Amino acid sequence: MRSFMHNMRGASVFPILLTVAGATALFLLPNFVESTYALHIMILIFISVIMGTGWNILGGYTGQYSVGHAAYFGIGAYTTLILMQYHQVAPWYGVWAGVVVAVAIALVVGSICFRLRGPYFVLASIAVAEIFRVTALNLRLTNGAEGILITDIPPFKIGNAVVTDFMSKVPFYYIGLVILIFAIIVTWMVQNSKLGYYFQAIREDQDAAHSLGINLTTYKNAALAISVVFTSMAGSLYGLYVGFIDPSTVLALDLSVHIVMICIIGGIGTIWGPAIGAVILVPFSEALRSNMIAQALIDSGIISENSRIGAFLKDQLSHAHVLIYGILLVIVILYMPDGILGFARKLLAKRRKEAA
Amino acid sequence: MAILxxxxxxxxxxxxxxxxxxxxEMAQGMIMGLxxxxxxxxxxxxxxxxGYYPPSQGDVIFDGHRMNGLHPDAVCKLGMARTWQKVRPLAKMSVVDNVMVGALCRTNSLKVAREMAIERIKIVGLENRAKVLAGSLPIGERKKLEVARVLAxxxxxxxxxxxxxxxxxxESExxxxxxxxxxxxxxxxxxxxxxxxxxxxxxxxIVVLSSGEKLAEGNPQEIVSNKAVVDAYLGGD
Structure with a gap:
């Protein structure tokens, strides 16, 4: 038992060091990176990691596959932006207002939908998100299909000193990074607490969990609330960063699927799964969307621009990102059902076994 | 006083x-066969x-509490625990984590829960399987895990x-x-x-049930010599 504890400690020091080193590197990065496009991609990755990490608490640890998390992303974004644009509430209060509204709505939705299990819960979560999308599309408060365009973000002051005026991408980078680290720490705390054990017990077998003294409704709602905090914050950050939201971007089914994909590809129910998933998926889909892949193939001389294939790719590849998303998902589910992280762990364990 | x-x-x-x-009725400390x-x-x-179904009629009184309508989690907290005919291991969690989930019913500390869990695992004799995933256990050990988990x-x-x-x-022995x-x-x-x-x-x-009704109750000797019971099992006329 003693050597077991020792091993556990020995194994846990290294990842912590690695995490701290990684976080430090990310904090210093904007000092060295001039390219605003690189920062843009990093901010998009951060937002995806935050929402993926949020979903992971509910979907990954508790096993409740919500395919409607765009609802809470959108509610966070709308609350923050409406308060800022029409009621002059500064976004650093607005973000928390978004969290409160999103969690309150989530708990109402949860206490209804958590009676359902498995695929029925998934369907209900999609339906709920669609209700919010259609509502936002028709409400005057949310400005319908026109969405909300923000004019400018008031500068962030402490006392009279201006901390940042939000003129560049750098403040968004740091805000994203801080929320991301917060989300990862919360996940770690959940995993190493009674909550984490109860969440996983519910995922593995609800009836067994129930008979072991776990109040299913309470703990599912707890998982949902934690999950929605981060999803909503990601939404607010996205809205402030992009400066424009409408129902078809922040409340779309596409977005709900994207959140789930990040986790499935990275590895469900693990601390780093969503981060890995986002690091792979976001640049990939950006590259497809901005036609970078086709252009790179042409530039490198692999395919001639004048050939039929070259012209086809240049015209069509950027429209195919959803298709490629789908193919990627099929491959991951078939060959790496535990995601990239699970797959890597299995390989490591196998190698260790062979070495022993 | 009857516990149940x-x-x-x-x-x-x-x-x-x-x-x-x-x-x-069941007296404290006894084993009742059903x-x-x-x-x-x-x-x-x-x-x-x-607590998985509320009874349509009648009362279940456990340790002075009327149980009708209580949910399984509340029933467990009052001190009544069950295992399942079809075992329900928490497959992707280790044996010790499975038992800890049971122990966490009584404590919020993982450390205390782990100590309690290891104690229960020793009682059922799975101590050298503690770190194995529950899903990979053979049926005999799954049944023991089930018992350790409710004991916790x-x-x-x-x-x-x-x-x-x-x-x-x-294994039965x-x-x-x-x-x-x-x-x-x-x-x-x-x-x-x-x-x-x-x-x-x-x-x-032993209590004998047949077609939903109580057919007989008594100590084992009385039950084996009870004609109604023998008929129910062997299909007498």
Whole structure:
């Protein structure tokens, strides 16, 4: 038992060091990176990691596959932006207002939908998100299909000193990074607490969990609330960063699927799964969307621009990102059902076994 | 004083009476055997007692509390725990984590829960399997894990639903010994079992159910010589 504890400690020091080193590197990065496009991609990755990490608490640890998390992303974004644009509430209060509204709505939705299990819960979560999308599309408060365009973000002051005026991408980078680290720490705390054990017990077998003294409704709602905090914050950050939201971007089914994909590809129910998933998926889909892949193939001389294939790719590849998303998902589910992280762990364990 | 009183409990599914007017009492520290042919309503009675179904009529009184309508988690917290006929391991969690989930019913500290879990794992004899994933255990060990997990909830009353089902004679013998050990600790048990030899050996009293009704109640000797029971099992006229 003693050597077991020792091993556990020995194994846990290294990842912590690695995490701290990684976080430090990310904090210093904007000092060295001039390219605003690189920062843009990093901010998009951060937002995806935050929402993926949020979903992971509910979907990954508790096993409740919500395919409607765009609802809470959108509610966070709308609350923050409406308060800022029409009621002059500064976004650093607005973000928390978004969290409160999103969690309150989530708990109402949860206490209804958590009676359902498995695929029925998934369907209900999609339906709920669609209700919010259609509502936002028709409400005057949310400005319908026109969405909300923000004019400018008031500068962030402490006392009279201006901390940042939000003129560049750098403040968004740091805000994203801080929320991301917060989300990862919360996940770690959940995993190493009674909550984490109860969440996983519910995922593995609800009836067994129930008979072991776990109040299913309470703990599912707890998982949902934690999950929605981060999803909503990601939404607010996205809205402030992009400066424009409408129902078809922040409340779309596409977005709900994207959140789930990040986790499935990275590895469900693990601390780093969503981060890995986002690091792979976001640049990939950006590259497809901005036609970078086709252009790179042409530039490198692999395919001639004048050939039929070259012209086809240049015209069509950027429209195919959803298709490629789908193919990627099929491959991951078939060959790496535990995601990239699970797959890597299995390989490591196998190698260790062979070495022993 | 009786730790469990079943008073005129009936459970209807539509027009079908799975249990009708079943009454008996259990004294502190005893082992009660619950037997009956397939479909006699044994598991339904378990479900009524542990909160999975509210009884349609009658009362279940445990340790002075009226249990009707309480949810399974509340029932567990009051000190009544059950195992399942079809084992339900938390497959992707290790053996010790499985038992810790049970222990966390009584504590919020993982450290305390782990100590409690390791103690229970030793009682059932799975100590060298503690770090293995529950999903990879063979059936015999899954049944033991199930018992360790409910023991960790610190029950006053344990309801075991066919813990010997599907086991070979050696494994069954181990479980019998385990049930007797648990009795030594002072935990009252109600046991559903199909293995007649085993049930006669371990039970202090036996209740026989047939077609949802209580057919007989008594000590093992009385039950084996009861004509109604023999008829129900062997299909007399």
């Amino acid at each position: 009183e079943i008073k005129h409990v009936s459970k209807f599914f539509g027009g079908l009476a799975a249990n009708s007017n079943v009454s008996f 037997i009956g042919p397939n479909g006699a309503g044994k598991t339904t009675l378990f479900n009524c007692i542990t 909830t610190q029950p006053k009353l344990l309801l075991l639903d066919e813990v010997m089902g599907g086991l070979n004679p050696t 181990e479980i019998i010994q385990l049930i007797l050990d648990i009795k030594e600790i002072g935990i009252t048990q109600m046991v559903i079992e199909h293995d007649m030899k085993a049930i006669m050996r371990i039970s202090d009293r």
